Amino acid sequence: MERVVYTKAGGLETIGLEPVKETEPKPEMVRVRVHRAGINFADLMMRQGLYGAAPDFPFTPGYEASGEISAIGEGVEGLEIGQRVLAMTGFGGYSQSVEIEAGRAIPLPDSMSFDAAAGLGVTYGTAYHMLVYLGNLQAGDSVLIHHAAGGVGTAAAQICLAYGATNLIGTASSTKKEFVESLGMRFVDKDSEDFVQVCKKMTGGKGVNQAIDPVGGSHLLRSYKALCSGGKLHCFGASSAISGSKRSMFSALKMWRSTPKFDPLKMMNSNKAVFGVHMGRLGDESIFASHLQALSAMLEKGQIEPIIDSVWPYRKVADAQQHMHDRKNRGKILLDFS
Ligand SMILES: NC(=O)c1ccc[n+]([C@@H]2O[C@H](COP(=O)([O-])OP(=O)(O)OC[C@H]3O[C@@H](n4cnc5c(N)ncnc54)[C@H](OP(=O)(O)O)[C@@H]3O)[C@@H](O)[C@H]2O)c1
Structure with missing residues (x-):
């Protein structure tokens, strides 16, 4: 062994x-x-x-x-x-x-x-926790999903569709356009398109109900801008700290220094919420266990795969x-x- x-x-x-x-x-x-x-x-x-x-x-x-x-x-x-x-x-x-x-x-x-x-475990568990448990995902909602072709991204798209969300916007590298579209999302090229503009345009200027952002740094502020009144941003990663297979302290520092500080008064005035999510630090294992139970049922019904x-x-x-x-x-x- x-x-x-x-x-x-x-x-x-x-x-x-x-x-x-x-x-x-x-x-x-x-x-x-x-x-x-x-x-x-x-x-x-x-x-x-x-x-x-x-x-x-x-x-x-x-x-x-x-x-x-x-x-x-x-x-x-x-x-x-x-x-x-x-x-x-x-x-x-x-x-x-x-x-x-x-x-x-x-x-x-x-x-x-x-x-x-x-x-199923980490990717679907994380997506479910953000969108359903914290985010109260509803039929007709619009959702912005970054890393849309990745593990959590594909899980999030399937969960959104199962709950009847209608406007899904997914950002990824240009080579993944067809794949992201096949998952029911409006594809946004992360390097050449402005996802805030796309979110506003697709929602008649209002913005999306939820945005899940694993990129971190200044990217979080753009995801926040894409929200509607009552919208929720989930900060759950820091992929911009990584620039390749070798460690780069420069990228890590740049991400950390560009991370915004959200002002509660401004959040109050714009009716927006910001969640920090770390599944490894939930502190109550029964929460994750109940997510897995719900997800197993969805899998058995063919709602997710x-x-x-x-x-x-x-x-x-x-x-x-x-x-x-x-x-x-x-x-x-x-x-x-x-
Ligand atoms: N907080 C939590 O509890 C929690 C739990 C699970 C996952 N996460 C976070 O969620 C994100 C997604 O996780 P995952 O496991 O499902 O991974 P993933 O999204 O499958 O990760 C790989 C994809 O990420 C994108 N990406 C963006 N920046 C990158 C970089 N610097 N290096 C390489 N790829 C990069 C690439 O796709 P494109 O460039 O095409 O988009 C790549 O194909 C990660 O940031 C992870 O840390 C957080």
Whole structure:
């Protein structure tokens, strides 16, 4: 058994592999034999040492994995060996075998594949949390989605359509126009078009009901300007801090220095809200669990279906991450640990 390890902060050359020593799970824990692990943008940031919530190096990344329970610790109820689960690992999911608290192993319905399960947790959970739980998404709403072709972006578009949102505006690189349009969004080329103008134009000058912004820095202010009265902005990332597979402190500093300070009085006068969202710091795991329950039901009804860009053998993890650095993914990237 092997797992991926980030040896120190830096580029792709800092990624290594190490053996996993399996022991009997501690009480209230289960061991999962992993089939698929999801790659998230945050994994790139933490490899570069730009992610505050990450453990100290060396560590194994990976928020989510799907697989089968291979051993059960004392006191665990309701789970059995061989059961197919989604493991919300927190960290450590990039591994052939991982031990987690039993409550973080979510049983999968027979109809859900390991690919769909590993593509559902973080991306759909985050999109649902912002748009539905915080944002009170309604039929007829208009929504601005950045990174529209990525993991969270594709999930957000599907959730919006399932709730009857009508005006979806999605920004991405120019090569993704057809893909973004196929998801029901008005495509905006992030490098050559003004998304604020497009949002205003598509809503008769009012602006959109919600905007989800993972770019950060001064980009947040433009997303805020795209909102209507009563609109909500979700700040949930800082992708502008990353300029490639090597760490650039210049990009990180530029993002941080250009981050706006929202003034509550101005927000009051314009009837707009700003949410900060960090799914790793919800503090109440039952919130995320209930999102996953709602999403499983939507998946079973065919309202959502994770879009898998590609599945890479785990030993090719550096190539898989380079694929994301190169902005080539359309949907979710997975690692194969089976
Ligand atoms: N706060 C939370 O709890 C939370 C949870 C999940 C995700 N997130 C954030 O949501 C965003 C999306 O996450 P994801 O995992 O679904 O990733 P993703 O959107 O699939 O990420 C890859 C895509 O991001 C776009 N991108 C923008 N800036 C980039 C850069 N500097 N380097 C490489 N690609 C860049 C590229 O597409 P285009 O350039 O074509 O748009 C690329 O294809 C990330 O910022 C992530 O940190 C936050």
